[in-house]
Amino acid sequence: MTDVLDKTAAPPVAPRRAHAFTAHGITVSDEYAWLKDANWQEVLRDPTVLDRDIRHYLEAENAYTESLLGHTAPLQKKLVAEMRGRIKEDDSSVPSPDGPFAYFRRYREGGQHEMFGRMPRGGGEETIVLDGDALAKDHAYFKFGGSRHSPDHRLVAWSADIKGSEYFSIRVREWESGRDLDETVEETDGAMVWATDCRSFFYVKLDDNHRPMQVWRHRLGTPQADDVLVHEEQDAGWFTHIHESTSGRFCVIAGGDHETSEQRLIDLAAPDTPPRLVAAREVGVQYSLADRGDELFILTNADEAIDFKIVTAPLAAPERANWRDLIPHRPGIYVIDHDLYSGHMVRLERANALPSIIIRDLASGEEHAIAFDETAYSLDTMGGYEFDTKNLRFAYSSMTTPSEVYDYDMAARTRILRKRQEIPSGHNAADYVTTRIMARAEDGAEVPISLLHRRDFSRDGRAPLLLYGYGSYGHAIPASFNASRLSLVDRGFVYAIAHIRGGTDKGWGWYLDGKREKKTNSFDDFSACARALIEAKYTSTRRIIGHGGSAGGMLMGAVANRTGELFSGIVAEVPFVDVLNTMLDDTLPLTPPEWPEWGNPIESEKDFRTILSYSPYDNVTSKPYPAILAMAGLTDPRVTYWEPAKWIARLRATMTGGGPVMLRTNMGAGHGGASGRFNRLDEVAIVYAFALWAAGLAGKGEV
Template sequence: MKLERLPSPVLPPAPAAPAKPHVFELHGERIRDDYAWLKAENWKDVLKNPQALDSSIREYLERENAYTAAAFAGTEAFQQRLVAEMRGRIKEDDSSVPQPDGPYSYFTRYREGGQHPLVCRMPRDGGAETIMLDGDKEADGHAFFDLGGADHSPDHRLMVWGSDVKGSEYFTLRVRDLESGENFADEVPHTSGGAVWLNDSSGFYYVELDENHRPVRVRRHMLGTPADQDAVIYEEKDPGFFVKLGVTQSDAFVLIEASDHETSEVYLIDRTDPTATPRLVEPRTPKLQYDVEHHGDSLIILTNADGAEDFKIVTAPVATPGRAHWRDLVPYRPGVMILFVMALARYLVRLERENANPRIVLREIATGREETIAFEEDTYSLGVDPGYEFDTDTIRYRYSSLTTPTEVYDYDLRTAERTLRKRQEVPSGHNPADYVTRRLFATAPDGEQVPISIVHRREIALDGTAPCLLYGYGSYGMSMSASFRTGILSLVDRGFVYAIAHIRGGTEKGWRWYLDGKREKKTNTFTDFIACGEALIAAGYTARGRIVAHGGSAGGMLMGAVANLAPNLFAGIVAEVPFVDVLNTMLDADLPLTPPEWPEWGNPAADEAAFRTILSYSPYDNVKPQAYPAILALAGLTDPRVTYWEPAKWVAKLRSTATGGGPILLRLNMDAGHGGASGRFDRLEEVAIAYTFAIKTVAGFQN
């Protein structure tokens, strides 16, 4: 399995962003930012209308794109071969397993060659399908299209659906008559994309984004009324808290959830009453988190109260839901993190994780009897699909591993019988026996054991010669599942080892694993990742200078940090929508995510210790004169999460400071936001660029 040696043309001179020093002082430190000018003064307008971008900034970004295109010259046919390979592993006319709800079963599917989903239903007992919404048709004429929620009404006559055509995550809601297929005149702009219907289908609740792109306001829209007359049901006054909507599995309550990364607060709205006002469950208390479900006269609450670091489950009366009335149902067990709980009429279903692997635990409410669904592979992914119904004895779950395509099962809670409903098809063929998946542990500098999930072809020699793509994230408590990924086979089948570093900042080993990788302990995330690279080398999986690091968003910050800390460990670094200008972003309270992010990173304006911690690792602020590996930064112009100027500034500073190595490349999608291209096949073209870069770097990316 020899890697193709791809063309490496002689590059033209790289774009040189002019340095326009901007200096400020804070906590006795003088900070100089030569590339602050790349942040457009009218950036809020640019999110809504990309054409509003200042012409001088646009011209510079287009020169960066042209330079990156020159670096990939001669690889176009190879990229298309990668796209064809990855597309060949996708069942183009795929469909989800229909979920029953009353008289119908609802599902999504794709047509052959289609980029966007079709939202469909069919009679529950069989019959012809109805296409309720055709994503390809709605996307026609738009350079970008993202379907938000598509929620049918309780009476099954209507559907409220959201779409974003800029990539900026401002969704407009519309209402469709499912009998005629026509949209009502109702249009609700500037929403988060989803909605929850009133029980009588006369209207719905939604979350409105404010002028800073923050979800802060819950409104109630009654059908046929102008959106500017929608009643405000809840408004969050703290800019550090975001608002979202949910609904209990019982359908009895709409949930308004206000939270940051450490604290949450939940309000209940009686779904049967169009005039209901929110009722608070428990007032927000710093670092108290809780989620709410409902069963009969009780609430089922997942919480970290009373020192339950990995969470426990309590109950409380609906009539008196406050913390004083919480009683343990599933006690806290250190090291066993409860991720999710769902209440059905006769059962509680919870998903929990121990030693980085998940399991499903089923509890019969009447007797307290429990049983567990778990699997034997070293590393795998497991999830529960809640479905629509409450009075049911069937749950649905998904299982996969790095070698096993996704399997969807229905599980009978009475008989413990499991029925395979779908196994992911790989049209071009996939034999799990051709691959090996393993769990390895790296020893961090402080002695912690960091899990690594690995997959490779069975026949490769573990003699330190294989190239490796090492993926990491490590923020917000997000766990990186060891699930089946068809795209990575284009690297693995070329002899790559693919590895996921389950570093601190995630919750793979419980909530403590997250706490040990945030704020003043953030650097553990970076040193864990470097330790994972070293462990892969020591175990013979790869070699120094044969590793390509890959991460996106907060994982892109990880990429920037390890590039500064251990540049000679990596052949290349792929940083997607990289959050690299951490200090400047956390100092700008007008940016959409900044106040809610302070619990994660610290507030450097108000807290000198947080300022000095962030300043010590912020990738942009710590670029230094040294040789850097080849770096590819991928970003989107209308991204409200990681704004386009972060990677643009980073690349400009890297290029002006590095003493060797490289090349340093920026590819900015001028028609997309945080998620990149919106179509499922268009997205493959961006993946192909990243994989082409990975192959070029380990096979000889000539500067």
């Protein structure tokens, strides 16, 4: 490939190949469009078919990144050892009871992948039915999808992806013999729901564009070609998923995009019957349901309930006209989720970026809350297999407190600590401080920032700081414990999370204020957080490393273009930086479902201009940039490998100083990076080594 690069210490130079397109009267140049393999669908299934010139270019970028960061290899090795030392290698989940058994997940000492097993409910000999390490030994990549034991406890349906492309194959294994049945269901999303008679299960098949559009029923002992199509979504902008209802009575077919949803029910005792519609789709109306006897409990934003409410409806007539408020809408109190048990309803709420769990006695209507006292923390319900129970399992952690799993008696209001995350190398929470400050955005919005630092930290403006952000799809970043972060914090870093608009950290309205025509609020909020941290003397200009992945990688690209002078480094993992081109290509897996999030630039000139105004790839300018590390996965179906490749190529050709800019593509993985819990640490170590290097700490014997 003579026109691409000279493989020396000099950075690779991607050739500019003339390519332009015109839409809505606007002409856009895309001279690096050739980096998108025309055969990309097949590359997802078989990475070896990647175009040779593109492969050579990606490999040259990897070599260049290695040439710049290779001197940090001892540091990376030490970081991995530290992070691994904080992992209990033979860790196990708290067993979850279901009938005569209690089911669990476990790792063996030195194991990369989970094992799935069970024991008699009252205790006794354990049985391992799925050994992830054994299943992964013949594959460079291996990741479990779903696993679900049959109602009679004889079988377990399980799925795995061996390419990183998120095509999951489903198999069925006998518990007693440990043998897989002679059948495989290919190209699914990995989930499955058993029929009551255990003779069949439901699954979702991915189409040729990697979209989950069809629900099928597979009968044991028959080939996949004989499976029955149960439901097919006709709108390419809608994705379809399935799960078992709270009572276990139904398979729920949940369809939707980022604004609208619709659900159907299949009676698992009569799996041949057609799915029954709950409430017809209405643009902008979202809902999800839980069932109890002949009544549905529905979480919805209907009737302008921006932060959601809970209604009830009779199972026999569940349409909108019969919805009745149970938990009315309360502005500023965002109802995240709800779960149902035979005698209680549980809902997870968030107000001002802090979560709480609310328990409601369904007989009396009396409610009480579970909350904690730290200034920033994470709280989540964990669910379980059993419906007729008074026990709720939930998890708590903070940025200083390792995860704690509790069983909570919803009637007696008592809790039992079932597990505390063990840090084998030792962890004293008192050595660290977690706190929260607010940043004021340009329009006056108050943006929360969660902070972690050592107790002996001096707030003099000299510390390096890693600022993490996401800010899309309504995804809130919890202030939870992450043992790996301590490797930065113990080296003097402050670790900060910017709870910017585009997430639901402060309610659904916080999300709406960071999407489509308001998307730039996300970028402005992140920059405001950086400035607030500088003003509060937690750090100083060019001592900040920005970090984000996927849509958070888009945030990183936009911030680099807009306020890059605040940062010494930017890490963008699997970054969604070629927003305009991706939203114009309706053959890509996620494009049609993403239009409600970003806008449809094919049909709308306004949306085209809005996206063009901030898309990181399209807004690279001739100015200095901070050092940038972009990380990609070759088989990523969510953010395709060519997005960061094109972005880095254009940055390198356009920027007038600063840098360097680097691209590292995992040639054997997808959106989630390397498979295996320890292999993933290698990639975290690269990120942290880059952060230390960008902060000036990795070139001075800091190992």
